[in-house]
Amino acid sequence: MHLWLGFAALALVFWGITGVTQKLATNSISSERSFLWFCWAMVALSAAVLLVARPHAGLGTAVLFSSIAGGTLNGLGAWTSFRALESGGKASIVISLISLYPLLTVGLAVLLLGERLTRMQLAGAIVAVIAAILLSLESPSTESASSHCA
C-alpha cells in the first residue's frame, strides 16, 4: 500500500468521526458557536504541535501564503456551506452540489501543477464524487458531515 494512501485513510477516519461529533454539537449549540469552539480546538492543537515542530525561517512566500490561505479557504468554505443551507437550499441538493468540490481540485491540479491521472485514477475520482453524493443523500449525520472540514 502507498504510504500516502495510509495517511489519506487516517484523515478519512478522523474527519468521518467529526461528522458524528459535529452533529452532537449542533444538537445543543448554534452552528456559529460550534464553529468558534472548533476553531479554539484548532488553536489548542496547534499549541501542542508547537512542542514537536517549530517553523523554520526561510519559508518561501508561495509556501507560506498557500499554507495560511488553506486555513482561510477551508474556514470560509464551512461558512458559505452554512449560508447555502440557511438561504433556503434543500440540504440534499446543497450537500450533493458541494460534494463536487474535489473535481475542481483535480482540474486545478492538472492545469496548474501539471499533475497527470491514469484512466483508473480519473475513473476513481469520478466514482468518489458520485459515492460522496450518494452517502450525503439520506442520513442527517452525513448532511452535517461536510460543514466543518472539507
Next chain:
Amino acid sequence: MNVDSRPRTFPKWLLWSLATIVLWGTWGLVSKIASGGVDAYVNQLLYTVGLLPLMVFVGWTVAKRSAGDAREGRNRGIFWAFLTGILGGLGNIAFFQALVKGGSASVVAPVKALFPVVTVLLALVFLKERLGRVQWLGLALAFLAIYLLSA
C-alpha cells in the same frame, strides 16, 4: 396573456454552494503547494493562523447573538464542538502528511472527500441510524473509488 415580467434571480443558496466548491476545491490545491515546502505539523500551524480572522468575525457574530443558545446543554455542545476541532485538526495533519509523502492533489482530494463513509458507518453502529439503498450503493462505490484511486 400572462407574462411573468419579474427578473429571474440566481438563487442565493446556489451562489453560496458554488462559492463553497471554489473555496474547498482551491484548498486542495494550495495544500499541495504548501506541502512542497513545509512538513505536515508546520502546515497545520499556519493553517490555524489562516483561521484566526474568521474566528474574530464569527466570535463577533456569536457575541451579538449571545442569547441564541439555550444554557441547557451548552457545555455538552461545546465539548462536542471542541472534540470536532481536535479530530478535524488531526485529520488535517494526516491529510497534509499524505500530500508530503507523495500523494498528488488530484488523487488525495477525491479520497478525502469520501470521509462520509466513516460517518455513515459510525452513525449505523453508535447512533443506530438505518441506511437506505442509496447509501449502501454509496458505500460500495466509495470502496471501489479508493481501489481505483490507489491503482
